[in-house]
Amino acid sequence: MKLVNYQLKELDESRVGCLINDQVLDLQDAYKQYLISVHEEKSVDQLEQELPSNPQHFFTRGIPAIEKAQKALNYNLEQEAIELRMNREELRLETPVPSPSKIICIGKNYADHVEEMKGDIPEFPVLFAKYDNALIGPEAYIEKPAFTKELDYEVELAVVIGKEASKVLKDEAFQYIAGYTIGNDTTARDLQKRTPQWLQGKTLDRSTPIGPCIVTTDEITDPANLQIKSFVNGEERQSSNTSNLIFDIPFLIQFISRLITLKPGDIIMTGTPNGVGFARNPAQFLQDGDVVGVEVEQIGHMENKVVE
Incomplete structure (x- = not known):
């Protein structure tokens, strides 16, 4: 995975994402879809603890957070769920x-x-x-x-x-x-x-x-x-x-x-x-x-x- 800290240009919120060619996938949103797909809806309530959207919190969780992000990416690629991906030119990388x-x-x-x-x-x-x-x-x-x-x-x-x-x-x-x-x-x-x-x-x-x-x-x-x-x-x-x-x-x-x-x-x-x-x-x-x-x-x- 190519992990990034991105901001939408009109917003000031940093979120963790993944580069897919010329697009960026929001990893927390993708992980939410993955949890629903495997019938772990209860975990959705603890989404911020499971896979933080904030890049600083994400990387201080270390390898366990990265393993969850990999599951989210794999599911997104399998489903071709492009609605969670943003074009690179819409974003600013931090x-x-x-x-x-x-x-x-x-x-x-x-x-x-x-x-x-x-x-x-x-x-x-x-x-x-x-x-x-x-x-x-x-x-x-x-x-x-x-x-x-x-x-x-x-x-x-x-x-x-x-x-x-x-x-x-x-x-x-x-x-x-x-x-x-x-x-x-x-x-x-x-x-x-x-x-x-x-x-x-x-x-x-x-x-x-x-x-x-x-x-x-x-x-x-x-x-x-x-x-x-x-x-x-x-x-x-x-x-x-x-x-x-x-x-x-x-x-x-x-x-x-x-x-x-x-x-x-x-x-x-x-x-x-x-x-x-x-x-x-x-x-x-x-x-x-x-x-x-x-x-x-x-x-x-x-x-x-x-x-x-």
Whole structure:
């Protein structure tokens, strides 16, 4: 499934849906139809508890909510119940998980990016945090504050956690994943590098696009072999494959969950490959009006305009 947080353009209500080609299916409404079809009308009264319409509540329910959503989607496809589907142009897509309890980012996780930044290959994963103030949807503007002159782009594969994870073993890690999405770890390099800690350059308000959807693990069975790219104004800047990660996803989940209990809806940004603006000669940073495109194979493509 390709799960989305959508709003009808004339309304301000966020709801969880599923992309079907150029349409979006409302999953709670579809699940209601499914329950009636299997004569579980009593469960309809607890619909919001069974499958929340609010995307934040949905993803904090984790894998059980996703399993119910899969039943709803399957029933809708079998019945060809197109009345619950909306055309994509009628909707606005928002951040799939609006307010995760944790956004854990991995620095220096592609060897070619470490080299271009003139760093050393890390012995352990380099962890830093973002907060939900930074998150924006796949159609929103990246806000560039006037006090940074070195705003940079970083395409990343992002992992969404599906159930509480503490002290997870590598071999069990995939059981804790809800799905995968794309992140643009937009970074103010001048702020990042003025202290040893990176935080102030990494979590500026409304700077980090996530989306356009979360693709569930049944559709992406090998996240270690996905093409990953970024573009600025249509020019390709980054191109790599997740097979080049220094620390792969199972290792990251094992490593992080030994330090921090992960919760459903938490996001892990797995790192960016080479080609960032800071490392170009001369350096090329994002300016007002630039359009940044990021894409990951099997997930999709999103573009966000920079506004100062």
